[in-house]
Amino acid sequence: MYEYLTGLVTVVAPQYIVVDVNGVGYKLLVANPYRYQEDRTKKVQVYVYQAVREDNISLFGFTESMDLRGRDMV
Numbered sequence: 001m002y003e004y005l006t007g008l009v010t011v012v013a014p015q016y017i018v019v020d021v022n023g024v025g026y027k028l029l030v031a032n033p034y035r036y037q038e039d040r041t042k043k044v045q046v047y048v049y050q051a052v053r054e055d056n057i058s059l060f061g062f063t064e065s066m067d068l069r070g071r072d073m074v
Contacts, residue, residue, distance in 0.1 A: 002048040002059070009044055012037040017061065019046060028061030
């Protein structure tokens with residue numbers, strides 16, 4: 001299970017971002033991806049929830065750890 005990722009945002013798309021962590025790109029589904037496009041030379045820390053389903057494994061990104069904690073209670 002992941003807690004958070006720290007790295008550079010390399011892609012900002014309408015529904016997701018890609019965070020490069022030491023050469024590995026993680027696709028994170030986020031509510032507002034455009035908040036990450038301001039400064040792509042600065043490392044960001046994104047809290048992560050991994051959703052495992054029968055036909056899909058997805059990573060959801062959150063800016064605050066409290067947002068992630070609320071997700072764990074569902």
